Amino acid sequence: MSTLHLADGDTATTAAQCARVAPGGSDLLVVAFEGSPARWLDGWRTAVGDPDRATFVVADAAEWLAGAPRARIDSAAAPDTTVSTSLVDSPGNLTDLGVTLLDALESHDAADARTTFCCQSLTVLLQYSTTDEMYQFLHVLIRHLERFDAVGHFHLHEPAHDAETVATLRRPFDRVRSDGEAGDD
Numbered sequence: 001m002s003t004l005h006l007a008d009g010d011t012a013t014t015a016a017q018c019a020r021v022a023p024g025g026s027d028l029l030v031v032a033f034e035g036s037p038a039r040w041l042d043g044w045r046t047a048v049g050d051p052d053r054a055t056f057v058v059a060d061a062a063e064w065l066a067g068a069p070r071a072r073i074d075s076a077a078a079p080d081t082t083v084s085t086s087l088v089d090s091p092g093n094l095t096d097l098g099v100t101l102l103d104a105l106e107s108h109d110a111a112d113a114r115t116t117f118c119c120q121s122l123t124v125l126l127q128y129s130t131t132d133e134m135y136q137f138l139h140v141l142i143r144h145l146e147r148f149d150a151v152g153h154f155h156l157h158e159p160a161h162d163a164e165t166v167a168t169l170r171r172p173f174d175r176v177r178s179d180g181e182a183g184d185d
Helices: 015-021 037-047 069-076 095-107 122-126 133-145 163-171
Strands: 001-008 027-031 053-059 081-089 114-121 151-157 177-178
Touching: 001 122, 001 163, 015 037, 015 114, 015 122, 015 151, 027 037, 027 095, 037 053, 053 095, 081 177, 095 114, 122 133, 122 151, 133 151, 133 163
Parallel strands: 001 151, 001 177, 027 053, 027 114, 053 081, 114 151
Antiparallel strands: none
């Protein structure tokens, strides 16, 4: 199941928004190009509890811009949570991101828990890619999520995009939710 969350507020999805999609999620895969992955993990712990496993995909630039995100994520995790961090060279390299996510999904599939996938911000990815490139990327990624029986939650800052972009990106998803919508998940 994949959900597109159309937000009118911040560009980064919160852990609580992802937790609504899979409230029992103990196996997490998070694309964290916006905001602090450590704060996101702390938010997940507050909303749901400690995951058994968490993998964060961050941009390589975060290593020098944010000052060692791996150490910060590790320090935010519970002692019994297995945490890993994968670096991609840029949010604009969809091939590198796709290969990294596929490797992570395969690794998570070896565990016996259902993976919850959270993409903090498609808006960030669209700063580097065209709408057509993003649509193709999402189409393939969502098929991989289905193959691995993972639950996917993607966040798009709706006011940052024209109506045609939003309409195009809605198509590959099973569900589309908006801020303030009743039963939002």
